[in-house]
Amino acid sequence: MSWFDESRLDDERALTGIDLRLRTLAESGARVRREAGDADEAIAQVVARSEDQARPRAVIAAGPDSRLLRAVLEPWCPVPFVAWPGQALPGWAGSLDLVVVLAPDGGDAGTASAVAEAVRRGCQVVVACPSSSIVADHAAGRWTTQLPTTTGDQLATAVVMLNYLHQIGLGPSAPPEEVAESLDAVATACSPHRDLAVNPAKMLAIALADANPLVWGGSVLAARAARRVAESVRRSSGRTALAGDAEHLLPVIEATRPRDVFDDPFSDDGGELRPMLLVLDDGADDPVLRQHRSRLLGAADERGVRVEHLTAETGCEVARYASLMLSGTYAAEYLRLGLVEV
Known part of the structure; x- marks a missing residue:
């Protein structure tokens, strides 16, 4: 009692x-600023590369943290958006699609499996995770970009990804400083x-x-x-x-x-x-x-x-x-x- x-x-x-x-x-707030600052260079590189690429057929948010991205993006994204929290990808996902992954601690084996499958299928992959993690290890590939994270904060990691998606015209504005x-x-x-x-x-x-x-x-x-x-x-x-x-x-x-x-x-x-x-x-x-x-x-x-x-x-x-x-x-x-x- x-x-x-x-x-x-x-x-x-x-x-x-x-x-x-x-x-x-x-x-x-400090964690959001830190993650956004650390990822600025990587985001600039992937945004520059995307200028020479066609808009993806669909955006797939993979991993257990995909529901937060869905809550923000689903009413806004100009292409079909799918949140896929399981350990695999939809059967139709392929080289025309963008797979985005939030992995704040980078240690989830199911998320690592989904990332590895996306790489194997030739999807464009953008993953926010610590550089030294099993998710990062499985993300290595020609069409993969890693947005480095260090704090393990789910919200800060999501803000980094949303900042990237806004810059390529696939998401609403979510300024990290705001x-x-x-x-x-x-x-x-x-x-x-x-x-x-x-x-x-x-x-x-x-x-x-x-x-x-x-x-x-x-x-x-x-x-x-x-x-x-x-x-x-x-x-x-x-x-x-x-x-x-x-x-x-x-x-x-x-x-x-x-x-x-x-x-x-x-x-x-x-x-x-x-x-x-x-x-x-x-x-x-x-x-x-x-x-x-x-x-x-x-x-x-x-x-x-x-x-x-x-x-x-x-x-x-x-x-x-x-x-x-x-x-x-x-x-x-x-x-x-x-x-x-x-």
Whole structure:
């Protein structure tokens, strides 16, 4: 059994215990800048070479991290785009196609196998991975370009690849500096040195302390950020945290017992963890999204379910995604800090 001690969120001694994790979060922007700077020369070379080549028939994102590229590229890419997270490639993939691979640590054997198959089939291959890794070893080939990475950071590695795809006209603009600045802004706002009265992550942690969060993001990228935030909450607290589309979350909200102001908070029934709706808003707006948001908020109001918001409305869509994900991760770490076993 655990209870939440919010005084720990401003306790310097307690904060020292999670200093390494908070420092890792605070360095997110620096990792994006480092990866982008290290890959600049390699990107310039592959972009120059692509000027003499025809536009690929299709783009295939291979490996387990391909879903992030799909979330960004699928609505934008001017040629067919396929995310292929397995250990092989689609049977039709060949020399007319571009295969892009994110391998932040370079040690996944399945990703190495997919890269080797792409090389064998004569595909144009661009892989972001550490230079000394099994993925890099399997990527050697005439039509292969390696974008060197060193930090093992999934987001930073994705930004490097998206920067390359934008420069060859196959992806939207995702300037690394813009993404890094967005991450820096979150790190400043959520710093452990800012007390909970003005710290959005600490305030969200307090809201999460007595709830089972339902995390919703309306756009494709906000929905992906919602899944990552829910994962962070589960890891930090061991509690239920569900991310999903509106049709998945609505039944949970509608099944919630209406709040009774006369409940005894110390009784077994009155002290249960109630759902809390956490809305991730990246500024996307369309009629379907508005309808889903209205249904969720209406159901939450009817059942007395608390609603919290995380917003990111400036910068490119990748910068907004990064901001939402990092804000939620900070809140999860403060939640971990405040929970005390009894």
